[in-house]
Amino acid sequence: MKQRLFRFLPVAMLLLAASAALAVPHPIPLSELFPNPGHTKSAIVINKVLERYHYRKVNLDKTFARQVLDKYLEALDPNRSFFLARDVERFENGARHLDDSLRRGDLDIAFDIFRVYRMRVDERVAHALKLLEGTFDFTRTESYAFEPADPRWATDSATLDDLWRKRVMNDFLTLRLADKPDAEIRERLQKRYEGLARRIHQFDGDDVFQTFMNAYTQTLEPHTSFMSPDTSENFDISMKLSLEGIGAVLRGDNEYTVVQSTVPGGPARDSGQIHTGDQIVGVAQGLDGPMEDVVGWRLEDVVDKIRGPKGSVVRLQLLSKASGSTGRAREISLVRNEIKLEDQAAKSFVVEDLANGPGLKIGVVEIPAFYRDFAAEGSGNRDFRSTTRDVRRLIDDLVARGVAGILIDLRGNGGGSLAEATSLTGLFIDTGPVVQVKDAFGKVDIEADTDAGVAYSGPLAVLVDRDSASASEIFAAAIQDYGRGLIIGEPTFGKGTVQTLIDLNRYVPGEANDLGRLRLTMAEFFRINGGSTQLRGVEPDIRFPSAEYLKEHGERSLDNALPWTRIQAAAYQGNGLVGVDLLTRQSAERIARDSGFKMLTERSKMMREIEEQTQVSLRETERRTADEQRERAFKNDQDSFLRARGITPVDEDAEQIDEDALDVQRKAIARIEVDEAARILIDGVLLERAKRPMAVMRD
Template identity: 45%
Template sequence: MRIRYIFLGVFLAIAPSGYALEVGPPPVLAPLQQQAQAAHLSAQFLTRFSYKPVPLDDALSAKIMNRFIKSLDPDRVLFLQADIDKFMGDSAKIDDAINREDLQIPFSIFNLYEQRVVDRISYARDLLKQNFDFSVQEDYSLLRDKDPWPQSEADSNELWRKRVKSDWLRLKLAGKTDAAIRDTLDKRYENSLERAYKYKSDDVFQSFMDAYTTSIDPHTDYFGATASAEFDISMKLSLVGIGAVLQERDDYTTIRELVPGGPAQLSGKLAVGDRIIGVGQGEDGTVKEVVGTRLDEIVQMIRGAKDSVVRLDILPADAGADGGHRLISLTRDKISLEKQAAQKAILSLKDGDATRKIGVITLPAFYEDFEARRKGDRDYRSASRDVAKLLVELKQDKVDGVLIDLRNNGGGSLTEAIDLTGLFVGKGPVVQQRDAGGKVAIQSDDLPTPAWTGPVGVLINRGSASASEIFAAAIQDYGRGVIVGETSFGKGTVQTVVNLDQVAHNSKPKFGELKLTVAQFFRVDGGTTQLRGVTPDIGLPGLSDPKRFGEASYDNALPWTKVKPANYAPAGNIMALLPQLQSRHDARVQNDQDFQRFEQDIAELKAQREKQVVSLNETERRNELTAQASRLRSREQINDGVDPGEDDGLQADERSLSADIAIENARKSAKDVLLKEAASILADEADLQEAVPKAATRQLGNADGK
């Protein structure tokens, strides 16, 4: 799964042991009538109202089939070629099936997928009974997404033998005994096996709709009821619950973190590591045992209306499986997700005898509480409002410049991107938007004067997308500040969310929501960020692989294009300073040991990523580890967030909770080499901008003296 733990969100839970002794066939899943109706209604919207409508025909059917199969078996280790041949016999029928509200094709594929998971994982567990010979020369392919499908069960068995051998060798190289390795891998495979018994029809439908919508374009999505709720939470940064981060660990739903100020933390009744055994509603509702229940279902049981009561049956962190339980009552309240909100920090940078104070505002997303704003709530939460407050504080702190950190900010509200730009540029056009009919509209901010007129910098990486790119591009086009980092993602399209239940006039939610692309946005200079992204003024090294991450990695991304420039007046002339900024940056990083070591770690990481195969020969692997250890010993180690160190061979949920949290905290406390350098570049900008008026004054004085 893509999500390892959540804030009371969505997760396909790893169930506790229950099928280990006798593995029967997984449940046969069937589509619900409302799912078929939702698919048909979605198709009507997608074929009529998308920015680039794609007809639901045989050609699109084939694409949907390929994407659906890839989503289930991306590494081609489960299905056989005969399975794929059978599936493709129906590849031209999906369009007709959707139109007649029949979802048997994707459900039959998923049911076979479940059976293949059971077969393959059972085989993997059987392999653990034997010993492996690590002296032979053989390799294991790390990337099989373009390899042929196994032709026979024997071919599949050989793939899985190498896969298990690779897992075993990783643990062996980490110093684990054979007995410990068998226990660890058996538990790992058992957890994977039992996941197949926990899928529901909603999971199949969501996977199928994902394949359909992303076949239209990369950013069209379907949200079932649960996914829609999570999207809403992510935008308004709040929910009603108990304020706990939950994670599936060791067969239990476990408290990973308590949110400061939330009901769970304020009660003093819960601690990190406590396990939830049962959940009851109200003061006297029956407590239902939840051991073995999917985490997303437990989440929905714990969430509820504000001021209502939920009762939890708790197995304390330090108690054994047969230890004493305790029953606690908590009153649900509104929880603010402050960790996902804008935050500020101040970096003090020395330059000779001078010290520059750079204010850093980290913005993880362009959030906005749409519902509160629609209702006229004056205090509704939004990214630009939070940043405006932080700018006031930074002014009081007398900072020399403000750096906006948008790394891994995937976007959000378009309105918030416009409003945020206004805080630094003031009144004027920010972005142009072209609809499906070709009409171009210019969207502007109406803030009379900027909230911050001092030096500005924007730090971006490959994960900066959509609204982040609108903001960074506007700052760049206006000449307002320096853009630093990697070339951004390249998402230049606009989506809107359609509530299918409202369209169908359903009294209760059952169809979900459709997020479809309706427009393309363009910079004020007329270009678009689509495909090419925002190119930084000063580039910094990055971790991402542009071939696999970014708009250009999608096979159906819209092309780059342009429209006429908007009528706007530059707010600065950062271009004139760029040669000096680049020169100072080059000289500084050449003598910065931390930066040089960071670049070495990046190079090593990219070299490892490009390896298509890994040796299963123990001597070769130990030699590789020895060489890596020697490289690390040759220099003073820094914790820079790039982890080229020892591999313990474990997955996150296989370590103790304390060890897992310690690793996470170490990453959080790592030296942020790129942030420091971006702040230094902004300090240079402040220095050079101060020098410009002084030079101009001297020239004017000379002219007057003649």
């Protein structure tokens, strides 16, 4: 079987690496911000590679070129707070033949735009610093729109002045709501704005080229990106299995660094204090190092601050996604540590004493990642670790303990080895296809389980959520298509594409300079029923109520994502599940009475409301009231659930926190969905038993 390794890494960087000694960057003169011959060569090669090998065919016409320009302007100025309408009009005139320019590797317009951008940043920063010298009236009824309501660019400086007045007020008020004194706030914001200008001045030609080329590639599709030589080096570091860090995947979102996901076995996930969607607003070194404000920093610079050697401490200041733009920052400490394969290993436990199935036990297998120790396998070690091998052992143990069914927990599992997704499916089916892979030339390969026999033939369910991606979706889709088990939870992420790294120098023989690499989308996964896992993900047979409040999440939230489509189904024998409607009704009745699901549903509803916010009030009393109401509702729902489970809630704002008690609290919350999925599985077991014909007694 072919081995492919893929991970869920959309526009993000995996923090698993120790920091190397970094040179202090210096300001780059405007006179040096022009394309060099290496940029031209790279651009020409990128064009050719995209046209020949990308899964989505490139049509480099004037319409597409205009979209590239728009994407570039959005990358530089997402809130339309720097450029003026007259700047953009000049750019559009200069880019009338951008399609031809891209074919020739002519990048003058990209560098021209950046030079203007740098000057506009200087103007806006100077204005922001002047505003900080004055006072602000937080009693007036007005608001700040952090997403521009008007798609048009500002026509004059006065319009931008007012936008920046509100922006500075919002920045000031956000820190005041975190109980920072005004003097500290002014000092912190001064450093933030000066740092913004300083970092823009440190962009060199390679940085400008990479920014523009990524606007080009992501106009085509969101997972294709260009990596300069420096970025390629960081990527190599990040993909190694045994390095130190906090174990988090980050992405840039406007001026914030956002947690995309956490890595199994890493300090971030193990702490239980960092969650998807949290914004990192400050980074400090050691137990008492000064906290550096990182709002407005480039993702790469934030990554460099968070990296560090094993055993060292990094402190992060976070804005919780649950609190939104009005929330208070919290500070956490993490000890950087080595992330090893065994830390990501599958684990199991038994759920019993459930009300709907007295005497029945359900075995739960948690799979945080699809892992395979390729190094040990390659060296000839026959006992190498893998997801399938570990799960087979866990199944044997659970069966020996007399479980009535097995639940596979794939929540938060972002992917891993395709070979493992295929072989894991083989533990539950006899033989047959598992997933289809279609490449850029239309050729379809089928990954199949060829090992006869099964490790477990009893009742099965798979628990998924919005962060289950790639290999998780392949496994869940195969189990669903075969009718082998119930899929329970939320619609999955929807990452159904395959990427590969291409060294651009291979297309320019004899080139002495490093031209960088291209991360290229070159194939797509399809279920054995013919439908793709792309965009839609896997739809559960039984949805949890939190799914109703999912906005645009995962692949569905990305610009220019490949559409859902289908190909011919593979040859396989599936069985339809029976009784799903009844199981859904029984689950809904329990969930309606469950304080845990009430809490989770209210959280999801709150998240949806926050995500849909486009502006916030600049009136302090209004903001404080909204902040306190949200925190109170969040805490009351959580405390109510914990007390219903006989657990005393932990005051997470206290100076001294009982970490053991906090761990009990977190595990109880994590068990809410697992316990209900186990109850659903028990309902299925009882339903199946009720359908069996009674034995006829004979004399």
